[in-house]
Amino acid sequence: MDLLVRKLPALSAAKLRVAAAAFLILATAVALSWGYREYQKRALQASVVALVSGTTAGLRQVLEVDGDSIAAAPAGAARSREEQAAAIDGYLEHLRRLDPAPNRPLVDAAELYIVTGRELARRMASSEQHRVAFQQSTAALRALVESADRRSASWIAETLRARDRAEQDYFNYRLALDAAASLLGSLADATRDLKPRLDASLLVDENLRASAEQRTRAAATRAAGEFEQAKRLAMRQ
Numbered sequence: 001m002d003l004l005v006r007k008l009p010a011l012s013a014a015k016l017r018v019a020a021a022a023f024l025i026l027a028t029a030v031a032l033s034w035g036y037r038e039y040q041k042r043a044l045q046a047s048v049v050a051l052v053s054g055t056t057a058g059l060r061q062v063l064e065v066d067g068d069s070i071a072a073a074p075a076g077a078a079r080s081r082e083e084q085a086a087a088i089d090g091y092l093e094h095l096r097r098l099d100p101a102p103n104r105p106l107v108d109a110a111e112l113y114i115v116t117g118r119e120l121a122r123r124m125a126s127s128e129q130h131r132v133a134f135q136q137s138t139a140a141l142r143a144l145v146e147s148a149d150r151r152s153a154s155w156i157a158e159t160l161r162a163r164d165r166a167e168q169d170y171f172n173y174r175l176a177l178d179a180a181a182s183l184l185g186s187l188a189d190a191t192r193d194l195k196p197r198l199d200a201s202l203l204v205d206e207n208l209r210a211s212a213e214q215r216t217r218a219a220a221t222r223a224a225g226e227f228e229q230a231k232r233l234a235m236r237q
Contacts, residue, residue: 041102048098048110051091052194052202055117058084059187059204062121063212075132081125088118106197113190113203120187123180127216130173134223137166138230145233163231170227177220184213 062081092114100107141162144155188210191203 040099044098044100044102045106048095048103048106049198049202051095052110052113052198054091055088055114056202056204058088058121059117060208062124063204063208075128078125078128078132081121081128085118085121085125088114088121092118109190109194109197113187113194116183116187116190117204120180120183123176123183124216127173127176127180127219130169130176131219131223134166134169134173134227137162137169138226141166141230142233166227166230170223173223174220177216177223181213181216181220184209184216 062084092111095107095111095114098107141159144159144162147155187204188206191206191209194203
């Protein structure tokens, strides 16, 4: 009995040492786990920043094109916007390969911003292509109206076909412009959602976006006037 009593303090001290060691291991594991989660979160943040920054750089090129440059080389402007759309699509694919678990709200907001940017670049490229077709078809219609061989059966048939082409080209152009204007509005919403999660300097400037939306809506109004003028001119002959 005395032997057992003498061993009790030793056994208690051993248990304390084991408990302390277990606690230390557990604390180390928790710290390592927390540190790894923080590392994953920082790594995800860095990846998202790079992809959003690339998208913004592409959008700036799309939105900063001035009217004179477009008028001088419309095919080049359309091609440039298609290239930016393709680049932004690459950023989107990269984003979707990331593990969003460390910060899903950030990834979701970034995805909306990048998808909107890609579709905007595509629609603005499409609007340039349709603008060229619309200008060509309305010019052809005016040329027929002003031709010397007016009122012949062939002239009437050709003029009607030219009017139909101009109407279809106007419809396509107006549809592309309306889609671009709508996406510019959506870009404002996507930017607003992302701003609390990333530095505002990484995103498209609101003044640039608003200016592009204003130009796009003005182009739609101008196209409607040009088409109506060409159509009235054809109908008077």
